[in-house]
Amino acid sequence: MGAIVFETLSVQAEDGVLRVTLHRPESRNAMSLAMVDELQAVLDQAEGDGTRVLVLRGAGGHFCSGADIRDMAGARQRELSGDPWAVAAINARFGRLCAGYARTGVATVAVLEGAVMGGGLGLACVVDVALAGRSARLRLPETSLGLVPAQIATFLVERVGLSQARRLAVTGGTLTAAQAQAIGLVHEALDDGAELEAALASTLARILRCAPHAVAATKALMARAHSQTAASLVDEASRLFAEAVRGPEGAEGMAAFLQKRSPSWAV
Amino acid sequence: MGAIVFETLSVQAEDGVLRVTLHRPESRNAMSLAMVDELQAVLDQAEGDGTRVLVLRGAGGHFCSGADIRDMAGARQRELSGDPWAVAAINARFGRLCAGYARTGVATVAVLEGAVMGGGLGLACVVDVALAGRSARLRLPETSLGLVPAQIATFLVERVGLSQARRLAVTGGTLTAAQAQAIGLVHEALDDGAELEAALASTLARILRCAPHAVAATKALMARAHSQTAASLVDEASRLFAEAVRGPEGAEGMAAFLQKRSPSWAV
Amino acid sequence: MGAIVFETLSVQAEDGVLRVTLHRPESRNAMSLAMVDELQAVLDQAEGDGTRVLVLRGAGGHFCSGADIRDMAGARQRELSGDPWAVAAINARFGRLCAGYARTGVATVAVLEGAVMGGGLGLACVVDVALAGRSARLRLPETSLGLVPAQIATFLVERVGLSQARRLAVTGGTLTAAQAQAIGLVHEALDDGAELEAALASTLARILRCAPHAVAATKALMARAHSQTAASLVDEASRLFAEAVRGPEGAEGMAAFLQKRSPSWAV
Numbered sequence: 094m095g096a097i098v099f100e101t102l103s104v105q106a107e108d109g110v111l112r113v114t115l116h117r118p119e120s121r122n123a124m125s126l127a128m129v130d131e132l133q134a135v136l137d138q139a140e141g142d143g144t145r146v147l148v149l150r151g152a153g154g155h156f157c158s159g160a161d162i163r164d165m166a167g168a169r170q171r172e173l174s175g176d177p178w179a180v181a182a183i184n185a186r187f188g189r190l191c192a193g194y195a196r197t198g199v200a201t202v203a204v205l206e207g208a209v210m211g212g213g214l215g216l217a218c219v220v221d222v223a224l225a226g227r228s229a230r231l232r233l234p235e236t237s238l239g240l241v242p243a244q245i246a247t248f249l250v251e252r253v254g255l256s257q258a259r260r261l262a263v264t265g266g267t268l269t270a271a272q273a274q275a276i277g278l279v280h281e282a283l284d285d286g287a288e289l290e291a292a293l294a295s296t297l298a299r300i301l302r303c304a305p306h307a308v309a310a311t312k313a314l315m316a317r318a319h320s321q322t323a324a325s326l327v328d329e330a331s332r333l334f335a336e337a338v339r340g341p342e343g344a345e346g347m348a349a350f351l352q353k354r355s356p357s358w359a360v
Numbered sequence: 361m362g363a364i365v366f367e368t369l370s371v372q373a374e375d376g377v378l379r380v381t382l383h384r385p386e387s388r389n390a391m392s393l394a395m396v397d398e399l400q401a402v403l404d405q406a407e408g409d410g411t412r413v414l415v416l417r418g419a420g421g422h423f424c425s426g427a428d429i430r431d432m433a434g435a436r437q438r439e440l441s442g443d444p445w446a447v448a449a450i451n452a453r454f455g456r457l458c459a460g461y462a463r464t465g466v467a468t469v470a471v472l473e474g475a476v477m478g479g480g481l482g483l484a485c486v487v488d489v490a491l492a493g494r495s496a497r498l499r500l501p502e503t504s505l506g507l508v509p510a511q512i513a514t515f516l517v518e519r520v521g522l523s524q525a526r527r528l529a530v531t532g533g534t535l536t537a538a539q540a541q542a543i544g545l546v547h548e549a550l551d552d553g554a555e556l557e558a559a560l561a562s563t564l565a566r567i568l569r570c571a572p573h574a575v576a577a578t579k580a581l582m583a584r585a586h587s588q589t590a591a592s593l594v595d596e597a598s599r600l601f602a603e604a605v606r607g608p609e610g611a612e613g614m615a616a617f618l619q620k621r622s623p624s625w626a627v
Numbered sequence: 628m629g630a631i632v633f634e635t636l637s638v639q640a641e642d643g644v645l646r647v648t649l650h651r652p653e654s655r656n657a658m659s660l661a662m663v664d665e666l667q668a669v670l671d672q673a674e675g676d677g678t679r680v681l682v683l684r685g686a687g688g689h690f691c692s693g694a695d696i697r698d699m700a701g702a703r704q705r706e707l708s709g710d711p712w713a714v715a716a717i718n719a720r721f722g723r724l725c726a727g728y729a730r731t732g733v734a735t736v737a738v739l740e741g742a743v744m745g746g747g748l749g750l751a752c753v754v755d756v757a758l759a760g761r762s763a764r765l766r767l768p769e770t771s772l773g774l775v776p777a778q779i780a781t782f783l784v785e786r787v788g789l790s791q792a793r794r795l796a797v798t799g800g801t802l803t804a805a806q807a808q809a810i811g812l813v814h815e816a817l818d819d820g821a822e823l824e825a826a827l828a829s830t831l832a833r834i835l836r837c838a839p840h841a842v843a844a845t846k847a848l849m850a851r852a853h854s855q856t857a858a859s860l861v862d863e864a865s866r867l868f869a870e871a872v873r874g875p876e877g878a879e880g881m882a883a884f885l886q887k888r889s890p891s892w893a894v
Contacts, residue, residue, distance in 0.1 A: 181599050181601065184598040188598060192590065195591065221793050222797065235574065236574040239610045240601070246578055247582070247597055250582050250585035250590070251590045254586075255586040256520075256547075257544065259582050262579070264567055265566055265570045277788070280791075302771050308797055311769075314775065314781065318789075319589070319784055320588075326781045330722055330778050334715065334718040335715035335718065358773075432872070436873070445866075447868065448866050456861055462857065505877075505884060506878070507877055508848065511857075514851075514857035517849050518857045521788065523785075523786050529845040530842055531833040
């Protein structure tokens with residue numbers, strides 16, 4: 094990771110864990126176009142370099158306050174100068190970022206504090222484990238601004254189902270960490286500070302006990318089960334199982350189990 | 361709205377809010393065929409006349425006790441006289457009513473008290489925000505009567521997922537407001553009376569701060585995300601976003617935000 | 628049922644209820660191939676002989692500790708001897724078992740105590756009503772062994788949705804009964820012993836008040852609503868409703884209702 098210099102992120106890699114901090118504290122880490130591109134670059138790197146867990150959080154007590162208003166104004170300006178889909182293009186770039194995080198084989202965790210708005214809420218919807226501190230305020234402000242929370246709406250439905258997603262959009266509501274946990278938008282609601290950090294450490298420890306290729310294969314299969322019935326996936330699942338058993342992780346896992354030792358991937 | 365005279369509903373419009381009361385207290389607001397047709401007419405009107413929120417509730421301390429047994433007996437009689445699908449036809453009319461409320465762009469709220477049974481439960485499943493008082497008893501009695509809760513079953517799955525829906529159908533269970541909230545069938549469980557009215561007022565206030573076309577576009581997109589993956593909707597979502605930005609609501613919303621004033625739609 | 632002798636199950640039928648106990652207490656009821664085949668045979672029988680509820684539980688304070696390691700080793704051996712899909716074949720047999728229980732018209736209940744792991748968790752995901760005692764520990768250990776919880780992953784997504792399922796797989800987590808209830812994996816979390824038995828008795832009593840064909844038709848319709856929108860099922864649902872009304876259960880249910888007596892199926 095050392096080779097890439099980031100403008101909007103601070104990135105730290107250790108023992109298979111890549112800690113990515115959104116770092117524009119002057120705007121509560123508003124998601125500029127540069128940040129979208131850098132988050133994509135970080136994911137591409139992580140997928141190639143053996144990273145096992147990617148942790149997203151924000152600098153300065155906030156996760157992310159949503160899109161950067163200046164980028165939006167610039168794109169709007171380009172539309173008026175004859176580029177009819179300038180706004181759509183930058184919005185789609187953010188959507189593809191969410192889709193990329195949603196389907197990656199790398200395990201992902203988000204630590205949510207303070208503002209978790211708009212695009213920040215979108216990212217919170219696509220990670221495998223979302224931990225929220227008591228300071229977190231999750232919000233979908235778009236409809237109250239005359240806008241459509243377009244990319245976020247669809248990933249929010251994937252996260253919490255149609256009923257809760259629609260209610261949030263129609264009422265423009267703000268959720269606390271506990272309320273977000275009650276509807277399944279985040280997985281744990283915690284005190285800020287020590288309790289949140291302990292939950293992150295324990296989540297990372299548990300993830301690192303799981304075999305990385307097995308995790309990636311399971312994530313991919315579960316994504317398919319989201320749009321197909323389980324019954325229709327029986328044969329495909331059985332092949333995935335057999336391949337895992339005969340692969341190196343299966344052999345090592347079984348050997349470690351019989352020898353009552355930790356497998357090689359459990360750091 | 362003043363032009364239509366209703367037999368089974370009482371209807372009151374003010375400031376973009378259409379309050380519709382099921383009004384057959386002698387039968388705990390059983391859903392007669394006339395009521396189905398009038399609820400459809402009210403929705404058609406609301407979609408055409410700029411109504412921003414449609415509120416459904418029942419007169420006399422009950423929401424709705426289900427289908428009217430006399431209509432059913434009449435249809436059964438017509439079947440015996442040679443109209444083989446008389447019962448199916450009236451059942452489908454109710455199903456289309458639910459589908460219409462489920463897909464409308466108008467924001468919808470239900471206030472649930474007392475009996476919320478059969479068809480009443482179906483309506484509760486399709487509104488954007490369902491508020492339930494402590495007196496509410498939500499029930500699916502059909503299977504214990506030898507019947508199939510056919511239209512309700514499918515919208516219940518859309519609301520709470522297959523697992524909870526199937527359990528309710530198989531056990532014929534009755535849910536309190538708190539139990540209904542725990543499985544996501546309603547969004548808030550409240551004391552009857554003042555607390556329920558305050559929750560309704562606050563829900564309406566929050567909805568009215570959101571731009572009506574943005575709400576309708578978001579609802580439509582979320583409905584699509586219920587049957588398609590979010591990743592497959594990235595491009596379509598980006599166009600919706602761009603259209604909202606360049607539309608009149610987006611312009612007004614942005615101007616109001618920069619001028620630190622309320623947008624025109626926030627009554 | 629008396630005609631079949633089971634090696635891994637103990638089976639008792641009374642008043643339409645078939646109580647099936649996984650009975651290999653020496654291995655915490657590990658799911659051997661013989662058990663998979665016998666659970667399939669029990670289901671086939673129940674579907675043919677008028678059984679109304681099938682109850683699954685485990686002997687000796689555990690539900691099921693997952694696949695039997697010896698069967699797996701044997702299949703792996705056959706792979707090495709030239710049968711390339713021996714492991715896949717036995718895995719698929721378990722997947723078809725889950726699919727069969729997921730789609731049966733018979734009502735199904737599981738009583739979960741102690742170990743509910745791997746394949747045991749899969750079965751817990753497909754019954755209509757899952758009751759868990761305080762001793763229950765629900766776990767997906769596969770990824771920590773280098774394996775893919777393939778069949779279980781897909782039914783887990785069907786049960787709790789993509790977000791919670793993915794989190795469990797990625798973290799290899801263990802859930803208590805209360806945690807499993809919070810995410811909808813089980814329907815009731817209870818004290819072991821008397822409270823659990825009382826919940827089972829009350830669940831059975833409620834199921835037996837519902838008409839068996841109506842229950843089966845509703846389950847089948849709900850399964851379709853899981854992969855199709857409710858709006859697209861309006862006409863089909865109306866035909867199912869009409870057929871139930873004119874069928875023998877509908878006639879008996881309506882007669883019993885008017886005569887203020889119990890219908891014939893309410894034992």
